[in-house]
Amino acid sequence: MSILRELLAKSTADGASDIHLKSGNVPVFRVSGKLIPQGKETVTPEVMDSYLKAILPTRLVRQFEIEHEADFSLAEEGVGRFRVNAFVCQGTANMVLRNIKTTIPTFEQLHLPPQLKQFAAVKRGIILASGTTGSGKSTSLAAIMHEISTTRNCRVITIEDPIEYMFNDDKAIISQREVGLDTMSFHAALKHVLRQDPDVIMVGEMRDAESFMAALSAAEIGHIIFSTLHTASAATSIARILDFFPASERDQIRMGLASSVHAVFCQRLIPSIRGGVVPAVEIMINNGTIAKIIRKNKLELLEAAIEVGGPDGMQTFNGSIYDLIRSGQITEEEGMANASNPEALKMRLKGINLDESSRILQI
Numbered sequence: 001m002s003i004l005r006e007l008l009a010k011s012t013a014d015g016a017s018d019i020h021l022k023s024g025n026v027p028v029f030r031v032s033g034k035l036i037p038q039g040k041e042t043v044t045p046e047v048m049d050s051y052l053k054a055i056l057p058t059r060l061v062r063q064f065e066i067e068h069e070a071d072f073s074l075a076e077e078g079v080g081r082f083r084v085n086a087f088v089c090q091g092t093a094n095m096v097l098r099n100i101k102t103t104i105p106t107f108e109q110l111h112l113p114p115q116l117k118q119f120a121a122v123k124r125g126i127i128l129a130s131g132t133t134g135s136g137k138s139t140s141l142a143a144i145m146h147e148i149s150t151t152r153n154c155r156v157i158t159i160e161d162p163i164e165y166m167f168n169d170d171k172a173i174i175s176q177r178e179v180g181l182d183t184m185s186f187h188a189a190l191k192h193v194l195r196q197d198p199d200v201i202m203v204g205e206m207r208d209a210e211s212f213m214a215a216l217s218a219a220e221i222g223h224i225i226f227s228t229l230h231t232a233s234a235a236t237s238i239a240r241i242l243d244f245f246p247a248s249e250r251d252q253i254r255m256g257l258a259s260s261v262h263a264v265f266c267q268r269l270i271p272s273i274r275g276g277v278v279p280a281v282e283i284m285i286n287n288g289t290i291a292k293i294i295r296k297n298k299l300e301l302l303e304a305a306i307e308v309g310g311p312d313g314m315q316t317f318n319g320s321i322y323d324l325i326r327s328g329q330i331t332e333e334e335g336m337a338n339a340s341n342p343e344a345l346k347m348r349l350k351g352i353n354l355d356e357s358s359r360i361l362q363i
Contacts, residue, residue, distance in 0.1 A: 004051050009079045017099055023048045023092035032276050033269060048093045052086055073162035083164055100164045104146045105139065111278045112140060115313045116265060120147035125262030126219045130231040135267045136279055137228050138164055145202055148172055154199035159189040161204050190214035203227040209244040219260040234266040234284040235302040238294055258294040261286050270330050270338050278329050280320040280338060287312045318345045
């Protein structure tokens with residue numbers, strides 16, 4: 001067994017989410033959010049080059065030589081699947097390998113709110129999973145895709161870079177396409193996807209204006225689009241999307257978003273009292289108030305609208321964290337460290353609920 005394979009096997013056995021390989025440093029695992037060094041033997045530049053040569057796909061060798069960046073998937077038989085990012089740092093190769101579970105966790109195992117499971121039944125619009133890197137948004141999206149596969153007779157096309165979870169046909173027929181292997185780019189795949197008779201389209205990540213415009217067009221003619229977005233909250237996701245576009249186009253895009261976005265949910269993983277992590281989830285669902293705020297470009301009011309949107313299935317980070325503390329899943333200290341408004345959370349835990357949102361939402 002090669003040293004790299006041994007390292008991958010140990011990471012899986014230890015429950016590591018990521019493996020960090022840096023020239024001149026020991027391997028480091030991320031376990032339950034914490035970075036844990038492995039052994040005392042550093043990885044030399046020569047060893048890093050040998051690791052990269054062993055796993056870098058032939059089609060990416062030239063790209064890595066030119067761009068010094070490469071994303072790809074690695075399947076190690078008997079060990080597991082990994083999403084790999086290789087990059088150059090100060091002239092030497094480095095890698096981060098994300099451990100991808102071969103079995104898609106259930107909503108219950110992921111401790112996700114029931115609203116996310118209901119998203120699998122939505123037939124039209126755009127649903128975005130947001131959060132920072134490593135917040136679990138791709139895994140939550142995979143759980144939704146699995147639910148669609150097992151409950152709906154439909155056609156699903158996924159466009160990923162790289163493919164993470166493998167889905168099996170059940171009630172749905174699923175085709176998974178990998179950027180760089182099966183298609184040249186997200187935009188190229190989205191340009192042709194409507195000719196492939198999809199009911200559901202899953203895009204691994206929204207990265208640019210062209211891709212988002214294609215997704216918006218597909219949603220407007222009756223498809224459901226799922227994707228991920230790098231934002232710190234659901235409320236800031238609309239502004240992040242608008243940043244893709246020049247100022248002259250943003251009014252038109254806002255009108256499209258107001259009518260086409262069905263929901264945005266955002267995750268933060270918090271260390272659990274019972275070990276591991278649990279997600280705090282902010283959920284924004286496009287009701288009349290949300291749509292009006294977007295159309296009128298009063299995006300600063302979205303957080304207040306989420307605060308009062310409980311009857312429609314919405315919840316803030318503070319509300320989610322409050323529930324996690326009260327149910328004994330996380331400590332109050334961890335909750336405060338991850339709250340959007342620690343002072344308001346502290347008051348709520350004391351039984352004082354300062355609700356200014358209804359007054360603020362006079363639009």
